[in-house]
Amino acid sequence: MFRPFHVGPAGPTYRGVPLAPEEFTWPVCGDYCGGPMQFFAHLPVEYGVLSVFVCQNDPGACDLWDATSGANRVLLFPPAGLVPVAVPEKGVTLLPAVSAITTRVVTLELEEDDGDDLPPDAYDLARSGWKREPGERFGKQREVIGSLGGSPSYLDDDRLPGCPSCSGTTEFAAHLEEGIDRQTAMNLGGQLGYVFVCRPCSEGAFLTG
Template identity: 35%
Template sequence: MTTLMTYAGPGEADALVTRTGGVPLAPAGTAWPSCAECDGPMQFLTQILLDGQGRPITQDGTSADRVMAIFMCQNDPGMCEEWSPTAGGNQALLFTSDGLQPLPAPELEPGEDEDVLHLGAVNAVALAPFPSADYGSAREEWAGLGDNDLSNVLGQLGGEPDWLQHPETPTCPACTHPMDFVAQFEEGPDHTTAMNFGGCGSAYAFSCAPCVRAAFLWQC
């Protein structure tokens, strides 16, 4: 079974749902992540709802126990190794879902643009389950239904990662076990507001639920 995430139109910027773009939700007092390479504030990419076992929620209306928020440096794209799960150019955070609130954005330096913090659009996500266990096949099946556009596939929740290059499943830095795959993301349906994964790349989110750790990387 593959659960596709498909574009469902503009979304609410601070909704407690799986979405791309908008405003991150976090516990009070959380600091906006900064890039370990350049020290600049990162761009918020996406929010994923998880259950108590750290698995992505693949059915509409299911309550979330945890939330993953993913950030990536876009201060000088390509210079901070933002594709790496360990270099510090991106950050994936796990929170319990209780008491979350919009995370205040940091002040920008004079001349800095708001797009270093936020994507240009909020994309709502619709869930589309398919019996195929292969992500690529499920995408093609969905695109073959009616007038569906393949570019409107935003990724998948759970399942198996569809690596563009060699497998890069991260190891949890706390327990040293391989992390569990959470979600795969495509850049987005509109290139002017898309996430930057090197041009037609794919991104991968992982978690270690017992250690409350998460990781993110992308390939192209």
């Protein structure tokens, strides 16, 4: 089951200041620049809250697309007891606008066989299902800015990341799209973002593809 989300009046936070436990320390880039990362998203899931950080201090210098580069970080927090955190004074740390996002469960409907031997991609079907909602009251397909749950769309098995702490298997948690507003979009290099989590270690991994 996929839960695509779009900008709306309530739901997970897309951009803005992160909420975290009081002992939280802002993550810094472990790749090239060593500066504080930019906060991308606050994603409530059934087992807690996922916070996604990606380095944007010198775009192109740090390998944000690589889950093992140190240029991105995914943290799993408990669902309660979170507070707004202090933002570092230097570095590219926040996106220029904050929005709430609304999730909707979308039923996947297989389209007619077009003769292609490849199985249909579930995320593509979910986005199409969103567009077909009555009266398009949930927006058009391009307004979907990600999904919670399901499986990683078009991601090769050899790119599935392990946990940065225990090296164990991570589970897929979410897709992230750049967004429809070029002035406030996340910089994903025009690609799709993938969020993974290791529940026992309370952290995860991020990559683009």
